Amino acid sequence: MTYTKIEQYKIKKSWQGLSGYILMFGLVLAATIGFKISVNHEISSYDMVLVTIGNINNSLVFHFVVSLISCLSFAGEYAYETYRYILIRPVSLFKLYISKFSSIWFYSLKLLIYIAVLSFISGTIFWGAQSGVVHGKDHIVLDYGLLRIILLYIGIWINMLFIIALSILFSVKFKNQATALIGTMGLLFISIMATDIMPTDIMKYTPIGYFSLIQYLNGINIQWRELISCLLVNTLYCILITMISFLYIKKQDVLV
C-alpha cells in the first residue's frame, strides 16, 4: 500500500476521475426526475438510493467508469511513457500493482458513497423527507430496508474487484487505454448477451450471472446464498485474473 496515496492523487487529478463524478451526478439526477415523472405511487428517498444504483449498475455505466479509471491507472502509464520512470526507481512491482489496484477500488467506493448521498439528497428534494421505508418488486415494503441498501452497495463494490482485474488484464496486454477499455466493455457486453444462451448450471460458476445483485435483494426475503456465492465467485475470478496479469507484467520487459 506504499504508493496508494500517490495513485489516488493521480486519479483525482485526471479528467477521467472527475468525469466519473460528473457522469454519476447526471445519471442520478436523470433517474430521479425520470421516476418523478413516470411513477405515480409514493416512493421514499431511501428508494432512490436503491433504485439509482440498481439502474446505474444494470446499465454497466458504473462498470464503465471503474474500467476507465483502471485503464488510466495501468495502460495510462504506458501511454504517458511514465512506467519506465517508475520502474527505474527502487519500486517493488508487487507493491506498485497492489497500490494501483487498491486505489481504483477505493475510488469505486468513494463513487458509490457519492451516488448514495446524491440519490438520498435528490430523493429528499423530489419526494420530501420520509420514514426509512424501502420498496421492492411490485411496490412491496421490504423488511430491513437499510440493510438491503448497504448490502447492495457493498456487493457492487466487491463485484468491482472483477471489473478492475479484467481491465488491468487488458491494460497490461494492450498497453493502450482505449483498446483496454473497449476490450473490457466489449467482453462484458458479449457476456451479458451470452446469459441468454448459457445454461444456468454453468453460469453460476462464472461472473456473468452476477452482474445484477438487486434481484437478490428486492424480493420478500434477502437471498443470502445467491448473494454470498456471487461475491465468492467474482472474488475468485478476480484473484485468478490478477495473478495472470501480475505474472504477465513481471515477465515482460518494460521496454523492448
Next chain:
Amino acid sequence: MIMSKGMLRITNLHKTFKGNIKAVQGISVEVEKGDVFGFLGPNGAGKSTTIRMVLGLIKPDEGEVFIDGVDLSSNKLKALERVGALVEGPAFYNYLSAYENLEIFATYSGGVPKGRIEEVLNMVGLSGQSTKKVTNYSMGMKQRLGIAQALLNKPKLIILDEPTNGLDPYGVQEMRDLVKSLSKENITVFISSHILSEIEQICNKVLIINKGKTVAKGLVNELLNPQKNIYELSSPYPDKLIKIITRKRELAVVSTEPIRLAISSGKPEEILESLIKEGAVIRSYFPYKPSLEDFFFKMTGGGKDDLYEN
C-alpha cells in the same frame, strides 16, 4: 553482494531479440566514480538496449550489471536507489504541473524531502514555471524537467540517453553546462549522445560500440593519438618542409594537407630544432589530436549520414 569498486560495472552483457537480432554481444565496461563517461555508437548499435539493461528495464540474456557494487539482477531495488536517469526522452503526466510530477516521482524514489523538489527545479531553471501543466511545456523545458526528475534522489550515478535530442542550440548548450555542473558535484555521469563534439568536450572516458560489440574504449585523450607521436605543422613553404621531413629517417609524412609527421624516435622539441636548422620555416607545431568524430568514423566504419539519421 559487494563485487566492484566502480560506480557502474557491466560484464559480458548479451541480449538477443526475437528474430535472432543480436542487439548486444558481450559488452563490458567499468565506469569509475566521478567519471563523465561517453557512450557512442551509430543507430542500431545497441546503445539503448545496453542502457535499458543497466536500468533493469529489460533483462539481459547473459552478463552482469553492478551499480555501486550492488548486483542489479539479485538486488535491483538497492542497486537503483541512487541512480537517476533520462532514458528515451522525458515522460510525464501531462495533465499535472511540473511540481506535481516531481512530487509523484519523489514518492516513488522514497525519502526525498519536499525541499529537494524546489532545489532540483532551481538547478534546471524551472522554478518559476513549476505550477504550469507539463502539456504546455516546450521540448527543451521537458528535457530539463527530465533532468530534474533524474536528480531528485541525489543520485551517485546519472544515466542520460541522448539528452540533447530535440533541443535547439541554446538548449544543447544549457544541457552541456548542466552535465558539467553535475560532474563538479561528484556525480558520475554515463551519457549517450549522437553529438560527438559534445562528448569530446564533456567526457573523460568513452565507449564506442557498433553492431552490439565494443570497438573502442578508454580515456578520450589516450584514444585520440594514443602514442602522441603525430605532430601537425604549418609553413608558408609547405613543399620545402615536406622535402626536409622526407629526408629524415626518424620522420615520416602522414599527410600533406595539413602536414602531419610521425616521429619514430627522438624528442619532439629536438625534431623541431633540427627541422629549423635545415632551413624549414615553421609557423606552428603541435601534437595532432584527431576529433572524436574522426575517430568514431574510423572505428565504426560508417558515414556521417548513418550517424545523424535520427
